[in-house]
Amino acid sequence: MTPDDDDAALVRRMALDDRGALATAFDRFAPTLTRYAWALAGSRQDVEELVQDTLLTLWQKAGTIDLPTGALLPWLLVVCRNHARNQARRIQKNAGDELPAELAAPTDADDARERLRWVRDAIAALPPTDRRICELCLLDGHSYAEAAAMLGLSVGAVTQRVSRSRARLKKAVTHDEH
Structure with a gap:
């Protein structure tokens, strides 16, 4: 990766309305965002909406984004999660149900730290x-x-390990003992 291809440079290019930078960001991050969105949404349409909304937010806020570590992916995952919460609220409001606990925002900083401890x-x-x-x-x-x-592993082995790890992490976040 050249210095012009790093995440901070990519964001700077987007801030200057470089549509090629947005295309690069899409190519680089859409697969990961899509996999992450599948953990948060229940349908292909909802997943696609989350990815699009996340990348649109990136484009709109590029001029104000601060990347302390130089990595854009953590910022994108947080934005995707926030869009998923909003999406779930809309869906639940229309259905008259409560928001699932795993998407509910922590009620205070201590609760947020506690959830993060479980994930760590x-x-x-x-x-x-x-x-x-x-x-x-x-x-x-x-x-x-x-x-x-x-x-040095097979793709199948990686797929199985990711699936198993996601299940463990989901249990940690939701405090599910089963």
Whole structure:
């Protein structure tokens, strides 16, 4: 990756209305956002909406985004999660139901820290290979095939490990003991 291709440079280009930068961001982050959105939404249409809304927010806010670590993906995942919460609220309001606990915003900072502790503990408890796969696929945005090649595993093995890790992390976040 050249310095012009790093995330901060990409955001700066978007802030200058460079549509090519948005296309680059889409190519780079849409697969990861789509996988993440599937964990938050129940239909293909809802997933597509979350990804589009997240990238639209990126385009609209590019001039104000601060990336302390230089990585754009964490910012995008938070935005996607916020859009998922809003989407779930709309759906639940129309259905007259309560928001699912895993999408409900923490009521205070202590609750938010507690939820984050559970996630950090769950990630730390993963076997080293699973932890590395989560970093590569879920955080760094690599495809399963790329992660498999980097780690000398089959794509099927990576897929299984990601699925297993997601289930563990979901249990940690929702405090589900089953």
